[in-house]
Amino acid sequence: MVQRKYSTGSDLEIGPGEIVFVIGKSGTGKSVLLKHIVGLLRPDAGEVYFDGEPTSGKPESEWYRIRKQCGMVFQHPALLDSLTVLENVAFGLRAHRMVKTESEIREAVAAQLETVNLNADIMDRFPPELSFAVQKRVSLARTLAISPDVLLFDEPTTAQDPVATRAINELIKRLARSLGVSCLVVSHDMHCALAIADRIVMLDAGKAVAEGTPKQMLAEKQPLVAGFMKEAKERLFEVD
């Protein structure tokens, strides 16, 4: 059996209303880190604390409470193909018994779709009838619907057009600044990271090799970080 080891190598904390970007090359364990936080994977060593409480050894029933507070937006849209957009977005609302009547559900779903710049008229369509980018936004609406205190994003802007990317960035910023939602974003998109992150953490081979504000990261001399920042700066220059 092949075992892969992942470790942040240092404590990674995220406070209320903070936006933290985790960046790094593919296969360095960024998505694995998120899955450990919501208990989809269990760490062999180390500890994940949520609200100051260690999460290891908690039964699955306890994890449902944690996952209600800590929503995750997956890399794939991960929508259930046999359910309509309405049923997908309402899934968490129903599971957590957050709404009672069908009209309340329709209202709540329409509001969430509007939050992610989607029209409510797609409500009765099935995921395979929608483009990948729209599916990803529906998936985001589905997670937002359960009103989590912490949001984990796995590549939220992948396959999105520039308008949708900007809208998602604005949404992350709004959630953090207005509602105090903590956002941990795994991304390759350095533009987004530099634009909205409070803090950026660079992962390499499963370890956190650098951490700082966007300004500090731009000045970082560490070769891997410098490489990522150089690419971002070049693209910024090209755009200018």
Added chain:
Amino acid sequence: MKWIKQMATDWIVDLGGATLFAWESVGTGLRRGVRLSNLVDQMYQVGVKSLPTTITAGAFVGAILAIQLNVQLRDYGAQAVLGGLATSTTIRNIGPVLIAFMLSGKVGAYTAAELGSMRVTEQMDAVRCLGANPIEFIVVPRLLAVILSSFCLLVIGLMVGIAGGIVISHLVLSINAIEYVQKIPRYVSLWSVGTGMVKSFVFGIVIGVICCYRGYTASGGAAGVGRAVRQAAVEILVLIIVLDFTLSSLSEFLHAFLRVGQL
């Protein structure tokens, strides 16, 4: 030697995994129940949609047995017993096995691929993150639907198989259909029908558990889904053969032990 050891270890791990998976699914189903709309939808997907294939396969199984047995019986001038022998063989042995083989490809592969795709595209994880149990919401309705549908399809397939034998004997072998049917009760006892039903139910469980287990534990993208479907198909086929032998032997042993008359 090393690969034999590895193969044996893998086999034990898989057997244990599938057993625990089935145990958890049954426990969850009993504790939490099954949403009827979900079950009906799945039964339509795997059961109703497989009906034409099952009927076609069943009819040909019966026809093939009638033609094959006729070749042997003709040499002994015993064509009169064709109806009884063909029906008995269809119900007790060849029918359940061949129709279960066909269902493993149609129902088993479909379910393993569907669950595998849901696993590798993180749909199972998403369901967990949204506060539901994927075993309860996704697996249990499919498992139950596959078991019930497979059993019903097998029974329908066997009935069509008998009809296929009658039709082909009448049209091709020039054996009177009434004579053919009159010989059936002489060779087909309630014990034979019971054996066929038990086999059909057990094969339904095998198809359901293996395809759901392989799909649920798939990993590694599209290739992983392909691997899960292949493993499910191979394991179901091998298990059906082994269980057919075991159940046939058990049936004969119990029949002799209980002395319940004609086999």
